[in-house]
Amino acid sequence: MNKKIPMRRCAGCSEAKPKKELIRITMLDGGGVAPDPTGRAHGRGVYLCIGKKECFEAARKKKALARALHAEISNEELDALAEKLLEYEK
Numbered sequence: 001m002n003k004k005i006p007m008r009r010c011a012g013c014s015e016a017k018p019k020k021e022l023i024r025i026t027m028l029d030g031g032g033v034a035p036d037p038t039g040r041a042h043g044r045g046v047y048l049c050i051g052k053k054e055c056f057e058a059a060r061k062k063k064a065l066a067r068a069l070h071a072e073i074s075n076e077e078l079d080a081l082a083e084k085l086l087e088y089e090k
C-alpha cells in the first residue's frame, strides 16, 4: 500500500505533520476563532499541533493565526481559543 498521507504545516512550530496530528482552526461566522475537529468547516483554516500549548503560543506571538486567516483576532478571542484547545490535549 502506498497511500499518501495528507500533510499540513503547524502555524506554531512550522513543522509539516500528518493532518491527524494537527487541529484545524477556523473563523466563526459570528466572529472569533474555534477549533474545527472535523476539518471540514468552510472558509480558511490554519493548523496547530494537537495538545501543544507552545505551538499555540508561538503562533500567537507571530500573529500567524490572524495572518493565515486574513482576519483580526482580538486577545479575548485568542484567550477563548486557548481555552477550547485544552479540550484537545492528549
Ligand SMILES: [Zn+2]
Residues within 6 Å of the ligand: 010, 011, 012, 013, 014, 015, 048, 049, 052, 055
Ligand atoms: Zn506545532
